[in-house]
Amino acid sequence: MNLLPELRRRTRPAGAPGSRLAVRPAKPAAFTLVEIMLALAIFAGVLAAVYSSWTAILRSSQSAQKAADEVQRQRLAVRSLEEALVSAQMFAHNPQHYGFVADTAEEFGYLSFVARLPETFPRAGRFGDLAVRRVQFSVEPDAAGVPTLLLRQTPFLFEVDRDELENPLRLARNVALFHLEFWGPNSSEWEEEWPLTNQLPRLVRFTLAAAPEGSRTVNREDVISRVVVLPVASAVGGVTSPTAPVAPGGAGSRGRGSANPVPGRTPVRAR
Numbered sequence: 001m002n003l004l005p006e007l008r009r010r011t012r013p014a015g016a017p018g019s020r021l022a023v024r025p026a027k028p029a030a031f032t033l034v035e036i037m038l039a040l041a042i043f044a045g046v047l048a049a050v051y052s053s054w055t056a057i058l059r060s061s062q063s064a065q066k067a068a069d070e071v072q073r074q075r076l077a078v079r080s081l082e083e084a085l086v087s088a089q090m091f092a093h094n095p096q097h098y099g100f101v102a103d104t105a106e107e108f109g110y111l112s113f114v115a116r117l118p119e120t121f122p123r124a125g126r127f128g129d130l131a132v133r134r135v136q137f138s139v140e141p142d143a144a145g146v147p148t149l150l151l152r153q154t155p156f157l158f159e160v161d162r163d164e165l166e167n168p169l170r171l172a173r174n175v176a177l178f179h180l181e182f183w184g185p186n187s188s189e190w191e192e193e194w195p196l197t198n199q200l201p202r203l204v205r206f207t208l209a210a211a212p213e214g215s216r217t218v219n220r221e222d223v224i225s226r227v228v229v230l231p232v233a234s235a236v237g238g239v240t241s242p243t244a245p246v247a248p249g250g251a252g253s254r255g256r257g258s259a260n261p262v263p264g265r266t267p268v269r270a271r
Contacts (some may be wrong), residue, residue, distance in 0.1 A: 027053065070173070074210055077149055077171035078224055080122055084135045085228040086206055087115040095198035097157065102180060102194040108139035108147065109206070112143035114156060122169055123153060130155040137171075147175045149208070176218045177209035200230045214249050 004139060031039075090113075091098045103110040116132050117124060136152040150168040154160050181190040183203035194201055209223040 032062055070210060070213075073170075073172050074224060076122065077208060078226060080151060080171060081137065081206055081208075082226060083121055083227055084113075084115045084117060084137075085230055087117055088200055088230050089114045089116055090134065090198070090200045090231070092198045099197040100194070100200055101197060102182065104180050108175065108178040110136075110138050111180065113137040113200075117153075122151065127153065127155055130158075132156040139175050142170075142173070146173055148173050149175050149178060169208065172208065172210045174211050174215075175208070175214060176211040177207060179207040179224065181205040181207075202230060204228050204230060 051269040080155070088100070089098060090100065098114050099112075101110075101112040112134065114132065115132050118131075124131075133156060134154045136154075137149065139147050139149050140154075142148045148170050149169050149172040152164055152168045154164065180194075181192060181204070182194040182201040183190060183205070184194070184196070184199075184201050187202075190205060205225065205227045207223060209218045211218050211222075
């Protein structure tokens with residue numbers, strides 16, 4: 001028997017013509033359950049790190065924006081006080097309408113006087129050509145009880161506008177200090193009170209400070225103090241308090257009358 005052909009047939013490589021060995025197809029590669037769980041854990045860690053970084057950046061951005069807004073508000077408050085004081089008007093024979101009212105008996109100062117305001121003054125567009133207006137600066141609690149420096153304006157010889165009374169301009173929030181001092185023609189040092197309602201002081205020094213949100217502590221660098229030179233005006237006659245009607249609500253209003261009333265204010269006590 002010739003065994004050579006049989007031997008050659010058996011020694012042929014698998015898959016060759018005439019071979020008796022079948023070639024099995026290769027199985028596709030796949031991940032195990034452990035590998036999938038490990039990949040998910042790594043992805044979750046990366047996602048958590050990205051989210052943490054994003055939230056930190058967002059909080060920093062919001063804090064910076066709040067700080068910038070507060071600085072801008074303080075600048076607006078200081079500029080408004082300076083522009084109003086340098087534009088103050090006085091007619092000593094008519095203190096009923098021109099009275100300069102300053103109150104420093106409460107925790108925060110209060111100012112009310114007549115001024116010829118520039119066109120750049122806040123809310124000037126609301127009053128058109130009525131440049132002579134009574135302005136009032138007062139610190140009152142807002143809806144959340146936070147002391148806020150407010151500005152109200154009333155055109156000269158006009159009745160108080162209810163919308164202006166109820167929705168004044170908020171100049172600074174979380175006010176911790178609003179102090180007033182005066183220098184008169186006979187002063188030898190800064191005076192804490194100014195009782196002469198028919199005379200303007202020569203100088204007014206105001207100090208304003210707003211505490212950070214949620215705090216009542218003020219940093220020294222956040223305290224702003226300015227000295228403003230007022231227009232020279234001499235008093236005629238005795239000291240007279242301006243008469244003004246009681247503002248709606250009655251509380252804190254000053255005097256009685258019928259023209260150009262001075263809106264009242266609510267004193268803010270230390271908390």
